Amino acid sequence: MSLTATHRSSGDFRADRRYEYARAAFDERDFAAAADLARQVIELAPGFAAAHALLGRSLAMTGPQGEAVTALLQALELEPEDALGLRIDLARLGALEPGAAIADGYVRALFDGYAPRFEKHLTESLGYCGPDLIVEALRRVCATGSHPVHFERALDLGCGTGLMAKALQGAFGTMEGVDLSGRMLERARQSGLYAGLHQGHLTPFLVGRGEGEADLVIAADVFIYLADLAPVFRETHRVLKPGGLFVFTVQSHPGDGVVLGHDARYAHSETCLRELAETVGFTILVFERASIREDRGAPVPGFLCVLQR
Numbered sequence: 001m002s003l004t005a006t007h008r009s010s011g012d013f014r015a016d017r018r019y020e021y022a023r024a025a026f027d028e029r030d031f032a033a034a035a036d037l038a039r040q041v042i043e044l045a046p047g048f049a050a051a052h053a054l055l056g057r058s059l060a061m062t063g064p065q066g067e068a069v070t071a072l073l074q075a076l077e078l079e080p081e082d083a084l085g086l087r088i089d090l091a092r093l094g095a096l097e098p099g100a101a102i103a104d105g106y107v108r109a110l111f112d113g114y115a116p117r118f119e120k121h122l123t124e125s126l127g128y129c130g131p132d133l134i135v136e137a138l139r140r141v142c143a144t145g146s147h148p149v150h151f152e153r154a155l156d157l158g159c160g161t162g163l164m165a166k167a168l169q170g171a172f173g174t175m176e177g178v179d180l181s182g183r184m185l186e187r188a189r190q191s192g193l194y195a196g197l198h199q200g201h202l203t204p205f206l207v208g209r210g211e212g213e214a215d216l217v218i219a220a221d222v223f224i225y226l227a228d229l230a231p232v233f234r235e236t237h238r239v240l241k242p243g244g245l246f247v248f249t250v251q252s253h254p255g256d257g258v259v260l261g262h263d264a265r266y267a268h269s270e271t272c273l274r275e276l277a278e279t280v281g282f283t284i285l286v287f288e289r290a291s292i293r294e295d296r297g298a299p300v301p302g303f304l305c306v307l308q309r
Contacts, residue, residue, distance in 0.1 A: 010045035018044070022054055034058040049078035053086055060093060069095045081105030088264050098260040099227035104180055104201055107225050111160070111181035130220040130249050130292035131167035137286050137306050138171075138216075138247060151216035155209070155239070157202045157232070158222025162188035169193060172216065178205040202226075206235035214239050219248035221292055224265035227258050229273075233280045240309040246282065247306045249292050263295060273303065282307035 010016050022037035038055035041048060056071030069090065076086045082103040091101035135149075142149045152173040156164050159177025161184050168175070174195040179185050185197045198205055202222070217236045223229055236246050253259050253267040261267050270287075277284055286306035291299035 010041070010048035010051070012045045012048075015041045015044035015048060015051070019048070019051055019054070022051070022058075026054060026058055029061075031058045031061040035062065047078055049075045050084060052078065053084045053089075056086075057089060060089065065093055069093055083109035085110075085264070088260070091260055099258065101260050102225050102227070102264070102266070108180040108182075111179070112183045116183075128221075128293040131164050133249065133290055133292060133304050134164070134218060134220055134247050135167050135171075137304055138168075138245070141245065141285050141306050151245075153214045154216040154218065155206075155214050156194075157205075157217065157219040158225075159188055159194070159197070160184045162191040162193060164218055164220050165191060165193040168218075178202060203231045203235060206232065206239055209235075209239040211238055212241045212244075215241055215244050217244070217246045219246075221249050223248060223250045223268065227260075227266050229268070230276060230280075233276055233282070237280050237282060237309055242309055244309045245285075245306055246309070247286075247304075249290065249302055249304050251300060251302045252289070253301070263300075267301075268303075270303065273305065277305075277307050282309065 010019065018037055019041045022034050022041060025037060026034040035055055035058035038051050038058060041051040042055065045051065052071050052075035056068045056075060059068035059071060072086050072089050075084065076082060076090070079086070082105045085106040087096055087103050087106070088101045090096040091098045139149050149171045151171065154168070154172040154175040156175055156177040159165070159179050162177070165175050165177070165188070175193065176196040176198065177185070177188055177194050178198045178200060179188070180199065180201065182199050185199055188194060189197055217240060219232070226232065240246060250273065251261070251265055251267040253261070253269060256269050257272055258269070259267050274284065274287065284305070285308050286304065288304055290302055290304035292302055293300055
């Protein structure tokens with residue numbers, strides 16, 4: 001369980017100050033004190049979702065799981081968009097299906113706060129190399145087909161600050177991107193590389209595209225926030241031209257299906273990815289193990305895939 005800085009103010013100075021004491025106690029792993037202080041905050045500001053969330057997370061660490069779930073559900077009722085990531089806690093406590101753990105509101109809040117330091121942290125601290133791996137895979141595929149690495153129309157799913165467009169600069173005619181985070185899109189816009197940028201979820205964005213309009217669809221390190229990839233795969237297949245390419249990276253695990261990891265990200269199995277690709281009608285050109293970033297200094301297992309319509 002971890003706290004998020006997305007809590008805003010309760011509107012009561014005394015409650016806010018006590019909430020900060022509760023956060024400090026939680027960070028010091030004094031969960032009993034954190035729970036006691038969180039209850040005091042709730043007495044002062046009953047509608048403060050972050051205090052209910054902190055109470056639930058503290059109780060989850062000290063034992064009374066039923067009370068923890070009640071507190072977390074109360075917080076979710078007060079903050080239904082789930083910027084606080086409450087669904088992840090509820091899934092870990094068995095009160096919610098893992099596939100419903102990561103809400104759009106959580107991802108949006110996470111990356112809105114992350115945007116100013118995103119590129120530096122990702123590339124310098126986490127050793128992120130997803131765009132480079134994708135470009136290298138596309139070069140291999142194009143070399144096999146004896147044609148240049150150039151795509152007239154490309155779509156960048158979960159484009160973030162535009163790292164993918166920068167890595168592919170000069171290899172596409174036009175590229176459009178979509179992301180949940182408005183602040184990430186502001187940074188992508190500054191690159192001047194996108195013909196269009198759209199704020200929203202991947203699937204509705206794809207649904208709104210014309211059939212067979214794209215030569216390339218990219219999803220770099222975005223599927224870690226999606227459990228069910230079937231709608232995205234189906235719509236991607238529809239919007240690609242015959243022979244068009246779908247390239248993506250995912251986090252992986254050695255079992256079956258999809259799991260919610262301790263890092264609050266989804267990991268997909270090789271079997272489920274291959275079956276989904278074949279069911280939708282893709283031809284698998286590249287399917288290989290790859291680590292695109294690190295976690296606490298250790299490579300995170302994943303797959304790099306290139307599919308063709």
